[in-house]
Structure formats: structure tokens, C-alpha cells
Amino acid sequence: MTDAGAGERVCGVCGRALPASMLRPVAVVSGAVRATLDRDEPEWAHTSWICSDDLRRARQTTIEEMIREDHGELTVLDRAVLKSLAASGTVTVNPEEVYDKRLDFGDRLADRLAGFAGSWTFLLSFAGVLVLWIGVNSFALFSAPFDPYPFILLNLILSCVAAVQAPLIMMSQRRQEEKDRLRSENDYRINLKAEVEIRRLHEKMDHHLLMQWDHLTRLGKAQDEIVRQLRAGSGADRKG
Numbered sequence: 594m595t596d597a598g599a600g601e602r603v604c605g606v607c608g609r610a611l612p613a614s615m616l617r618p619v620a621v622v623s624g625a626v627r628a629t630l631d632r633d634e635p636e637w638a639h640t641s642w643i644c645s646d647d648l649r650r651a652r653q654t655t656i657e658e659m660i661r662e663d664h665g666e667l668t669v670l671d672r673a674v675l676k677s678l679a680a681s682g683t684v685t686v687n688p689e690e691v692y693d694k695r696l697d698f699g700d701r702l703a704d705r706l707a708g709f710a711g712s713w714t715f716l717l718s719f720a721g722v723l724v725l726w727i728g729v730n731s732f733a734l735f736s737a738p739f740d741p742y743p744f745i746l747l748n749l750i751l752s753c754v755a756a757v758q759a760p761l762i763m764m765s766q767r768r769q770e771e772k773d774r775l776r777s778e779n780d781y782r783i784n785l786k787a788e789v790e791i792r793r794l795h796e797k798m799d800h801h802l803l804m805q806w807d808h809l810t811r812l813g814k815a816q817d818e819i820v821r822q823l824r825a826g827s828g829a830d831r832k833g
């Protein structure tokens with residue numbers, strides 16, 4: 594244990610002498626965190642101060658155990674939430690942004706093409722081309738139609754378009770799935786963090802209520818004592 598200098602106090606867990614601003618009174622440590630400290634640091638002094646590093650670490654361990662208890666082994670997402678809790682940061686990411694960053698030129702092109710192939714513009718212009726093609730070759734506007742009935746060249750072109758379209762649609766679907774996955778991961782992180790934070794708040798509230806109740810009881814007792822002394826004093830005066 595380090596000796597405390599002027600304006601310094603000793604942490605009851607690690608025994609370091611630290612400036613008062615870096616220490617919290619042990620009274621603010623709530624039940625679950627206290628239980629973690631009791632288990633991990635059986636020697637810790639309940640009546641003194643605890644440094645913010647130790648408090649943060651104990652809180653982190655408590656939350657980690659709580660998540661492990663509820664979900665089993667920690668996943669990458671759970672760890673991300675824990676990290677953000679430790680850093681007091683946010684876990685929300687914009688899935689669209691993350692997704693856009695991952696796309697390369699081929700992906701973007703495939704998305705554009707799949708978008709166009711699934712539009713009314715494509716459908717109507719394609720129908721127009723078909724009607725025109727069949728019309729030109731049926732009514733023999735030219736003396737020698739370039740693709741006479743039964744339009745073998747048109748068939749070939751249609752097969753090629755279908756062959757290209759199928760993988761395009763599949764690629765686009767796969768990316769949509771990827772986007773959905775990112776969204777649901779983001780939702781999971783936010784929900785988990787909110788759940789943990791709400792639990793922590795509940796615990797804090799309970800702890801504060803308990804502390805306040807203790808304080809009120811002590812005040813009540815002190816008040817009773819004062820009243821009793823005053824009564825005894827006034828009784829003695831009357832007698833005198």
C-alpha cells in the first residue's frame with residue numbers, strides 16, 4: 594500500500610494513493626459490482642475509496658458476466674457493445690454507409706444494372722424493341738428480312754439477356770441480404786446496449802433509494818434522540 598500525500602487518498606482495492614478527483618466513495622458501488630469486487634478482490638476495504646479505474650473494471654466484468662449468463666459465449670457484437678460501454682461511446686453505425694464503403698466497381702455496376710432491369714423503363718423499352726423486331730421481320734418491310742420467322746436471332750438474344758440477368762439478380766439479392774444483415778447487427782448492438790444501460794440504471798436507482806432510506810432512518814433516529822433530550826431538559830427545568 595502506498596502512503597497518501599496531501600490531498601491524496603488511498604484506493605481500497607489497488608492500494609494506490611491518488612488525488613481525490615480520481616477516487617469515488619465506496620458507498621456509490623452498487624450491489625452487483627460489489628459482489629464482483631468481493632469475489633475478485635476479497636481483500637478490498639469496503640469502508641474507504643475506490644479509484645475510477647478499479648470501479649470501471651469491476652463494472653465491465655459485471656456486465657460481461659451478465660451478458661454471458663444471458664447469451665452464452667460472447668460474440669463479436671457483444672464485445673463491440675462491451676467496448677463501447679467501457680469507452681462510454683456509441684455503438685450505432687449507419688449500415689448504408691458501411692455497406693457503401695464495401696462495394697467495388699463491379700458491385701456498383703451490377704446494382705445499377707439490376708435496378709434498371711427491374712424497372713418499368715426497361716420493361717416497356719424491351720417490349721417496344723420486341724414488337725419492332727417482330728414487326729419488321731414479319732411484314733417483310735425489307736425484301737430479305739434479317740431474322741425471318743421463327744426469329745432465331747431474336748431467340749438467341751433473348752436467351753443471352755436472360756442468362757446475364759439471372760446472375761445479376763442473384764448478385765443484387767446477395768447484397769440486399771448483406772445489407773439486411775448489417776442492419777440487424779446494428780439493431781442487436783443497440784438493443785443489447787440499451788438493455789445493459791437500463792439494467793445499470795435500475796440498479797443505480799435501487800442503490801440510491803436504499804442509501805437514501807438508510808440516511809433517512811439515521812436522521813429519524815437522531816431527531817428522536819434530540820426530542821428526547823429536549824423533553825428531559827424541559828422536565829428537569831420544571832422540577833427545578
Ligand SMILES: [Zn+2]
Binds near residue numbers: 606608609644
Ligand atoms: Zn484502485
